[in-house]
Amino acid sequence: MNILVTGGSGYIGSHTCIELLNAGHTVTVIDNLSNSSHVALQRVRKITGKEVKFYHGDLLNRQLLETIFSQNQIDAVIHFAGLKAVGESVAKPFLYYHNNITGTLLLCDVMEKYGVHQIVFSSSATVYGAQKTVPLSEELPLQATNPYGKTKQMIEEILQDLSIANPKWSIALLRYFNPVGAHESGLIGEDPNGIPNNLVPFITQVASGRLQELKVFGNQYKTHDGTGVRDYIHVVDLAYGHLRALESVVQNNGVHAYNLGTGIGYSVLDVVSAFEQVIGKPIPYKIVDPRPGDIAVSYADPSKAKEELNWKATKGLYEMCEDAWRWQKTNPLGYEKEIQSV
Numbered sequence: 001m002n003i004l005v006t007g008g009s010g011y012i013g014s015h016t017c018i019e020l021l022n023a024g025h026t027v028t029v030i031d032n033l034s035n036s037s038h039v040a041l042q043r044v045r046k047i048t049g050k051e052v053k054f055y056h057g058d059l060l061n062r063q064l065l066e067t068i069f070s071q072n073q074i075d076a077v078i079h080f081a082g083l084k085a086v087g088e089s090v091a092k093p094f095l096y097y098h099n100n101i102t103g104t105l106l107l108c109d110v111m112e113k114y115g116v117h118q119i120v121f122s123s124s125a126t127v128y129g130a131q132k133t134v135p136l137s138e139e140l141p142l143q144a145t146n147p148y149g150k151t152k153q154m155i156e157e158i159l160q161d162l163s164i165a166n167p168k169w170s171i172a173l174l175r176y177f178n179p180v181g182a183h184e185s186g187l188i189g190e191d192p193n194g195i196p197n198n199l200v201p202f203i204t205q206v207a208s209g210r211l212q213e214l215k216v217f218g219n220q221y222k223t224h225d226g227t228g229v230r231d232y233i234h235v236v237d238l239a240y241g242h243l244r245a246l247e248s249v250v251q252n253n254g255v256h257a258y259n260l261g262t263g264i265g266y267s268v269l270d271v272v273s274a275f276e277q278v279i280g281k282p283i284p285y286k287i288v289d290p291r292p293g294d295i296a297v298s299y300a301d302p303s304k305a306k307e308e309l310n311w312k313a314t315k316g317l318y319e320m321c322e323d324a325w326r327w328q329k330t331n332p333l334g335y336e337k338e339i340q341s342v
């Protein structure tokens with residue numbers, strides 16, 4: 001099938017493009033490169049030996065969407081494109097609502113016009129907000145607390161309503177937990193703009209000497225070592241989850257939400273110690289105050305994806321750290337070095 005991947009040059013998008021191509025699909029990408037690099041798609045071509053059609057542009061550009069759908073026989077869409085920094089969303093809510101929601105509305109409107117009703121949507125565990133119990137299952141009420149998470153929750157609700165209005169829509173909502181790691185080649189990986197917000201890219205930049213020390217946001221949580229617990233999932237496991245979800249939306253109808261997590265929670269210090277085993281040296285860190293808005297513990301009940309998508313994460317924490325470190329070592333400045341040399 002010909003799959004349109006929005007945000008396909010991003011971290012999860014580029015890893016998913018590789019698995020789509022390896023599975024024999026053809027891939028068309030639209031990406032505005034606001035938080036990613038075209039070098040990632042060059043690397044996808046290099047890893048797979050296959051072509052990726054790329055449109056540089058924004059979902060807010062309806063004319064470009066019309067061009068893509070009129071020039072290509074799109075069979076289904078995997079929709080990653082969107083802004084995703086929690087802190088930034090608090091400071092710039094309008095930017096997030098306009099970019100993430102208007103962009104999705106335009107995408108779905110053009111899909112409808114061209115008779116394309118199969119979509120896999122990149123949602124997030126952040127839609128659960130702070131719940132009283134773990135593990136988190138898909139039946140829990142959604143209660144996102146920040147504008148980024150609210151855009152994901154609102155888009156899930158919009159897609160539900162599209163499906164009620166027109167049963168032809170077939171939709172998978174994938175709620176990611178904490179994606180980490182990189183493709184085993186070390187050629188693609190997480191390449192955050194500026195100082196990383198997320199734990200693992202921050203650790204890899206400390207390990208490479210690009211940053212001085214890790215700040216551990218609080219160690220007074222009710223967890224085994226006092227630091228925050230999360231469900232880290234290898235980005236390649238996540239990519240495979242998209243392949244299974246795509247197969248499911250092709251064979252079924254309706255709207256189905258799935259947690260993509262391992263079901264295992266690791267603390268910040270568990271991750272630090274796994275990294276130290278991988279690199280063979282200590283990661284300097286300092287305990288500081290908790291980060292506002294952080295929850296103590298979050299990890300998935302992944303049983304629904306296992307039962308309905310026949311999908312299960314297979315890679316463990318050590319492999320996640322190994323693969324993240326290989327990407328960092330091979331690309332100390334992310335894709336930037338390549339851009340400078342291009």
Ligand code: WQD
Nearest residue numbers: 084086124126197198199202215216217228229230268294
């Ligand atoms: C993980 C743990 C921090 C950085 C976020 C988004 C979520 C999703 C994934 C998009 C927490 C601690 C972190 C640091 C630290 N993104 N930490 N020092 O907050 O679970 O989820 O990314 O969908 O929407 O909210 O991930 O990696 O930021 O934090 O101690 O420098 O590491 O307190 O316990 P988070 P994270």
